[in-house]
Amino acid sequence: MAERRGGVGRVWRAALGLAWAVVAATFVAAPAPAAVSDETCITCHANRAMTLGQRPGRSLLVPAEGVTGSAHHGLACTMCHRDANRIPHAATLAKPRCAACHAKQVAAISGGVHGGTRWEAEESCQRCHGHAHTVAAKPRATPEFCASCHARESAQYKASVHGLARARGDMDASTCVNCHGPAHQVRAHTDSLSTVSHANLANTCAHCHADREIVARRKITIPAAVQLFKDSVHGRSKDPHAATCNDCHESHDLRRANDPSSSIYRTNIPRTCGRCHARVLAQYSISVHGQATKNGVTASPVCTDCHGEHMIKGPRQENSPVAAGRVSETCSHCHEAEGIRQTFGLPAGRLSSYRDSFHGLAARGGSPAVANCASCHGFHDVLPSSDPRSAISPGNIGRTCGKCHPGAGSRFQASRVHVVETDVVDTPVLFWARNVYLLLIAATIGFMLLHQGLDFAKKMRHHLKVQSGRAEAHAHVVTRWFVRMTPIERIQHALLALSFLTLVYTGFALKFPETWLFAWLARLEGGYAIRSTVHRVAAVVMIVASLVHVIYLATPRGRKLVADLFPRLKDALDLLQNMLWLFGLRAQPPQFDRFGYIEKMEYWALIWGTVVMSVTGLMLWFENESLRHVPKWVLDLATVVHYYEAWLAFLAIVVWHLYQNIVNPDVYPMNWSWLTGKVSDAQLRHEHYLEWARIVQQEAAEKGDDAPVDKPGEQPPAGH
Numbered sequence: 001m002a003e004r005r006g007g008v009g010r011v012w013r014a015a016l017g018l019a020w021a022v023v024a025a026t027f028v029a030a031p032a033p034a035a036v037s038d039e040t041c042i043t044c045h046a047n048r049a050m051t052l053g054q055r056p057g058r059s060l061l062v063p064a065e066g067v068t069g070s071a072h073h074g075l076a077c078t079m080c081h082r083d084a085n086r087i088p089h090a091a092t093l094a095k096p097r098c099a100a101c102h103a104k105q106v107a108a109i110s111g112g113v114h115g116g117t118r119w120e121a122e123e124s125c126q127r128c129h130g131h132a133h134t135v136a137a138k139p140r141a142t143p144e145f146c147a148s149c150h151a152r153e154s155a156q157y158k159a160s161v162h163g164l165a166r167a168r169g170d171m172d173a174s175t176c177v178n179c180h181g182p183a184h185q186v187r188a189h190t191d192s193l194s195t196v197s198h199a200n201l202a203n204t205c206a207h208c209h210a211d212r213e214i215v216a217r218r219k220i221t222i223p224a225a226v227q228l229f230k231d232s233v234h235g236r237s238k239d240p241h242a243a244t245c246n247d248c249h250e251s252h253d254l255r256r257a258n259d260p261s262s263s264i265y266r267t268n269i270p271r272t273c274g275r276c277h278a279r280v281l282a283q284y285s286i287s288v289h290g291q292a293t294k295n296g297v298t299a300s301p302v303c304t305d306c307h308g309e310h311m312i313k314g315p316r317q318e319n320s321p322v323a324a325g326r327v328s329e330t331c332s333h334c335h336e337a338e339g340i341r342q343t344f345g346l347p348a349g350r351l352s353s354y355r356d357s358f359h360g361l362a363a364r365g366g367s368p369a370v371a372n373c374a375s376c377h378g379f380h381d382v383l384p385s386s387d388p389r390s391a392i393s394p395g396n397i398g399r400t401c402g403k404c405h406p407g408a409g410s411r412f413q414a415s416r417v418h419v420v421e422t423d424v425v426d427t428p429v430l431f432w433a434r435n436v437y438l439l440l441i442a443a444t445i446g447f448m449l450l451h452q453g454l455d456f457a458k459k460m461r462h463h464l465k466v467q468s469g470r471a472e473a474h475a476h477v478v479t480r481w482f483v484r485m486t487p488i489e490r491i492q493h494a495l496l497a498l499s500f501l502t503l504v505y506t507g508f509a510l511k512f513p514e515t516w517l518f519a520w521l522a523r524l525e526g527g528y529a530i531r532s533t534v535h536r537v538a539a540v541v542m543i544v545a546s547l548v549h550v551i552y553l554a555t556p557r558g559r560k561l562v563a564d565l566f567p568r569l570k571d572a573l574d575l576l577q578n579m580l581w582l583f584g585l586r587a588q589p590p591q592f593d594r595f596g597y598i599e600k601m602e603y604w605a606l607i608w609g610t611v612v613m614s615v616t617g618l619m620l621w622f623e624n625e626s627l628r629h630v631p632k633w634v635l636d637l638a639t640v641v642h643y644y645e646a647w648l649a650f651l652a653i654v655v656w657h658l659y660q661n662i663v664n665p666d667v668y669p670m671n672w673s674w675l676t677g678k679v680s681d682a683q684l685r686h687e688h689y690l691e692w693a694r695i696v697q698q699e700a701a702e703k704g705d706d707a708p709v710d711k712p713g714e715q716p717p718a719g720h
Contacts, residue, residue: 036085041077062133071135080132096132098125108184113191128183146176156253172214179204196251198244202229205245228310233317243276267293269302283380286389299340306330316368325363327372328354353418358620358639365513365522365531376400376417392417405624419636429633430640437644444648448655454582459665482695484679488552493674495545496606502538503613504650506531511643539617546610564594567604571597593690602657609649616642 044050045062067073078085080096099106106125109115114127127149129135143163147154157163157176165173179196180186187194195204206226208214215223222228229235234243246254248264255262263272270293274281284290284303292300306322307313313320321330332351334340341348354360354373362370376392383390391400397417416426424431465471485493509518509531521531552558573590575597580586590596595603616638619626626635661671666686673679685692 036078036087038077040087067133070133072132105184112186113188114186143176153252160252160254161256162254172218174208201244201246202226225310232310232312233314234312248272266298266302269304273303280380287380287382288384289382301334324368324372325366327374328363331373349420350418353420361510365510371404405627407624407628421640429637433637433640441648445651445655452655452659458582463665478680478682480681481678482684483677484673485677490677492545492549495541499538499542503535506535507646536621543614565600565603567600571600591689594688598660605652609645612641612645
């Protein structure tokens with residue numbers, strides 16, 4: 001029984017193995033299924049009624065004509081639908097991956113604004129290229145093409161200067177690709193690698209606006225705009241939010257400056273700049289300039305009139321139009337323009353009155369600390385003096401000036417600030433002081449030129465006669481020396497001469513800082529008061545030397561000096577006789593004592609000039625203290641007197657004193673008495689005959705001799 005069961009089992013197992021072998025052989029020998037052809041696929045997918053599952057809205061139709069005209073024409077369906085390689089295929093196929101063939105493009109777009117994750121990047125392909133079955137061969141990122149997603153930006157571009165130029169056929173005009181880059185590489189403007197990021201935008205604009213060929217071909221009006229911007233305070237700023245091209249010109253809605261809707265149209269500029277400078281815009285809006293602009297006065301200044309356009313510089317930068325030393329010049333572009341002044345009734349002479357004032361002179365000399373137009377009138381919040389809010393209103397002018405002149409407010413409140421010396425109506429005191437001085441200078445220096453000119457001609461003729469043998473030369477044999485100046489007198493003279501020349505030079509350097517003779521000093525200062533310090537030190541030296549001289553006058557020799565210099569009737573007669581002689585109306589000139597009318601005029605003019613210059617100079621030096629006691633017009637008068645007295649003194653020294661002691665043919669190249677203190681007997685007898693005769697007689701009397709002295713008509717003519 002057991003054997004029987006075992007035999008049956010063996011038979012069953014053998015039969016089962018044979019069956020499996022037959023089945024296996026059948027499968028091994030069977031041919032592999034054939035690849036699914038495009039015709040097979042289209043058999044189903046040409047049916048318009050075929051949908052995905054039970055959703056009628058998801059048609060599975062693949063139009064044959066679309067595939068034929070697409071960029072994918074010639075590719076087998078299974079190249080994208082790899083899991084559809086057998087029929088029937090699964091009900092739901094895996095989504096095709098563009099990266100299988102377009103890995104480089106998908107990688108590029110995945111990091112851009114159109115992508116995101118790698119999967120989102122593949123989904124975004126259809127947004128630009130369309131469905132894979134009908135994809136265009138080379139779609140172009142034109143404004144029309146981009147408008148499907150960026151309708152607003154596309155509309156702005158079409159109305160922009162670039163879009164209009166492109167519509168006219170100008171192929172130089174930029175499009176989306178020129179700014180944003182190829183479609184697969186477009187990045188968000190917040191991306192630091194984006195061509196339109198804040199840091200890179202200027203370089204992007206430079207591709208066209210710094211291209212010399214494009215600039216010349218398209219006649220771009222500001223050819224160096226990019227470089228000017230890069231050198232500006234905005235372009236050089238380290239602030240990541242500093243303004244760049246699109247902050248002023250817009251990004252897509254970029255219009256010409258003469259378009260009223262443009263962000264850079266004249267009346268729109270304050271609002272454009274106000275996007276970053278809100279506080280300044282608020283101040284400008286209430287100012288007289290802002291109100292005029294708001295009311296349509298296009299001649300009223302806006303931001304770019306004062307600060308510039310692309311080359312905007314900060315107030316502390318050299319050559320900035322709003323730098324302390326150039327603000328007045330910037331303001332004058334309008335306030336000194338005759339047409340603008342006449343149209344709007346602006347007062348004349350504001351720039352000239354400022355430039356001639358101490359503030360203006362210091363500014364012209366390069367001082368960065370001196371007051372300028374903006375110091376008094378304000379920067380952006382300029383208001384008329386009739387406005388109580390104005391810094392120059394009657395109620396505020398004292399406080400405004402008091403910022404630099406503490407304690408002098410009330411004096412400024414009652415005085416004119418812009419002073420014009422030639423205005424007889426508003427400043428009669430200054431007008432007459434100036435004209436009296438001009439008349440005095442003309443008369444005094446004119447007389448001196450006439451006197452010295454005649455003297456020079458007379459002596460030159462005499463020297464010519466001597467050279468030709470028609471006259472005898474004056475005796476120059478030195479037999480003895482006389483003391484003309486003591487050491488203390490020479491020291492006083494040296495201090496006076498040195499301080500005077502220093503005062504003249506540094507004073508005129510303030511008045512004429514642009515002149516080549518003084519410009520180096522203005523450059524040397526570099527904004528520091530070197531010139532004024534030297535001027536004041538020289539003033540102190542002159543005052544001290546004058547006080548020493550006053551003390552010296554109390555000595556016996558000093559008292560004798562005053563007595564000899566005191567004017568007498570003989571001096572007037574000597575002047576008359578000498579002029580007659582110079583004109584050839586008298587045979588002999590007058591005879592002079594220790595001091596003739598020439599030295600006496602010099603001395604007393606020096607006393608007068610020193611007093612006037614010292615008083616007015618000290619008033620101007622300590623102007624704050626002065627304004628506590630006198631009104632401002634007194635300081636204005638002191639300024640006029642100080643200036644014209646300086647001219648009078650300088651010209652008198654050159655024409656009168658330097659001629660007598662240097663140019664004078666009888667002493668050329670110099671009268672060395674100021675250095676040695678001595679004068680030869682020949683020179684003393686020649687120039688001061690009466691003094692020489694008196695000394696000789698006194699010495700003879702002391703010796704008991706009766707020394708003969710030439711009679712007045714027998715000695716050589718004085719002054720020859």
